[in-house]
Amino acid sequence: MSLNCIGLTKAYGDKVVLDGFTHAFPEGRVSCVLGRSGCGKTTLLRLIAGLESPDAGRVEGLPADGLSMVFQEDRLPPQLSAAGCLRCVLRKSADREARIAEALGALGIDPASDQPVREFSGGMRRRVALARALVVPAKLVLLDEPFKGLDADTRAAAVAFTHRMLAGRTAVLVTHDEADVTAFDAVALRMG
Amino acid sequence: MKQTNRGLRRLAAAAFWVAVWQLAAMTVNLPVLLASPVETVVRLAQLIPTADFWRSVLFTLGHIAAGYALAATAGTLLAVLASRFAPMADLLSPLMSVLRSVPVASFVIAALIWVPSKRLSLLIVAVIVLPVVYAGTLDGIRQIDPRLSEMARVFRMTRWNRFRHIALPAALPSLGAALSTAMGLAWKSGVAAEVIGIPTGSIGEKLYKAKVYLATPDLFAWTLTIVIISAACTRIVRRGLKRIG
Numbered sequence: 236m237s238l239n240c241i242g243l244t245k246a247y248g249d250k251v252v253l254d255g256f257t258h259a260f261p262e263g264r265v266s267c268v269l270g271r272s273g274c275g276k277t278t279l280l281r282l283i284a285g286l287e288s289p290d291a292g293r294v295e296g297l298p299a300d301g302l303s304m305v306f307q308e309d310r311l312p313p314q315l316s317a318a319g320c321l322r323c324v325l326r327k328s329a330d331r332e333a334r335i336a337e338a339l340g341a342l343g344i345d346p347a348s349d350q351p352v353r354e355f356s357g358g359m360r361r362r363v364a365l366a367r368a369l370v371v372p373a374k375l376v377l378l379d380e381p382f383k384g385l386d387a388d389t390r391a392a393a394v395a396f397t398h399r400m401l402a403g404r405t406a407v408l409v410t411h412d413e414a415d416v417t418a419f420d421a422v423a424l425r426m427g
Numbered sequence: 428m429k430q431t432n433r434g435l436r437r438l439a440a441a442a443f444w445v446a447v448w449q450l451a452a453m454t455v456n457l458p459v460l461l462a463s464p465v466e467t468v469v470r471l472a473q474l475i476p477t478a479d480f481w482r483s484v485l486f487t488l489g490h491i492a493a494g495y496a497l498a499a500t501a502g503t504l505l506a507v508l509a510s511r512f513a514p515m516a517d518l519l520s521p522l523m524s525v526l527r528s529v530p531v532a533s534f535v536i537a538a539l540i541w542v543p544s545k546r547l548s549l550l551i552v553a554v555i556v557l558p559v560v561y562a563g564t565l566d567g568i569r570q571i572d573p574r575l576s577e578m579a580r581v582f583r584m585t586r587w588n589r590f591r592h593i594a595l596p597a598a599l600p601s602l603g604a605a606l607s608t609a610m611g612l613a614w615k616s617g618v619a620a621e622v623i624g625i626p627t628g629s630i631g632e633k634l635y636k637a638k639v640y641l642a643t644p645d646l647f648a649w650t651l652t653i654v655i656i657s658a659a660c661t662r663i664v665r666r667g668l669k670r671i672g
Contacts, residue, residue: 253544284581286580286581288578301581301582301583302581303581303582304578304581304582306577308574310574310577310578312575312592312593312596313596314592315571315592319592323584323588323591323592324584324588325583333628367582386545416632
């Protein structure tokens with residue numbers, strides 16, 4: 236079942252950010268949401284995630300087992316190591332540590348490091364936030380500018396890994412880069 | 428090297444003030460008015476091997492520790508409730524203000540009517556520590572980053588992980604400061620309550636007797652004992668908090 240946004244409306248005071256937004260995000264595919272800053276892309280993700288309630292409209296087709304997300308900010312517990320940030324959102328399982336090591340390793344982060352993420356550079360923190368969202372086995376993944384602040388080489392590696400990890404999952408990817416539509420073989424949605 | 432220098436400076440400062448105390452005592456030259464450091468230490472050395480000394484220490488320590496633990500637990504739980512339910516915070520606010528501002532002596536005299544003097548220090552310590560821990564915990568809870576709380580909601584983090592990795596690290600600096608401060612207050616108020624209530628076999632009773640018999644070296648020796656135990660208790664609390672954090 237696709238993820239359906241039906242007549243979503245959201246205003247902050249007098250500023251209407253979304254006005255009757257309706258769209259069906261196809262199941263098992265990546266949808267790239269493009270548009271100028273302030274057009275409501277992040278608000279759309281927050282409404283889908285249930286972090287805010289719409290003034291009108293509804294979201295249908297949300298998976299019962301929850302979702303995963305890369306937020307606009309990294310939102311990592313600052314005292315934890317990179318692996319700790321992933322571990323704390325994953326239930327215990329036989330392959331948990333292997334999955335953590337694979338995700339961090341693929342994004343160029345040492346999974347064995349004890350260094351707290353507060354000491355990481357902005358780009359490293361972004362990659363940990365991305366690894367966290369991808370390692371959680373959710374059917375729906377929301378990504379708000381997940382490659383923000385990454386240099387060209389790191390970005391390319393992150394895009395490749397993200398593409399692989401999103402295979403068969405429904406994903407809504409907010410981006411400013413048109414090239415992501417091709418890279419993810421995505422459905423493009425232009426807002427604003 | 429830097430740490431060694433700092434340790435030496437602290438030791439030198441302590442030695443300076445002990446020397447000032449010794450000089451003052453030598454100038455006054457009346458042990459009944461001011462016992463010297465040497466007289467104090469000698470008296471303490473005489474008290475330490477006696478069973479009565481340890482009975483008094485254990486009595487007071489037990490009651491103060493029990494009152495402290497009770498208030499720390501209650502203060503933390505009430506602050507958690509107050510942070511979740513605004514009416515609860517409104518309800519508790521005047522009570523905590525009263526507990527903070529009423530003088531210890533008023534509490535002690537009122538409490539003497541309600542409880543036997545044996546349990547007095549426990550009750551007084553609890554009443555004094557409660558508002559300090561409550562305020563510290565509430566302040567700590569307010570330091571929790573709401574963006575991390577949202578993240579925890581989206582990822583359906585377990586209650587334990589939310590507490591361990593988001594709530595506790597944010598709340599600990601404020602809660603820790605409150606718990607350390609409260610430990611010092613617990614000893615001050617607990618012993619003051621004992622001096623007024625004079626429960627048999629307590630440090631407070633020993634201080635009271637020292638006053639009655641003008642045994643100033645005893646007064647100083649018992650005071651030194653209180654300072655040492657209070658500092659040790661505060662250090663234990665700080666170490667415990669450091670380990671948790």
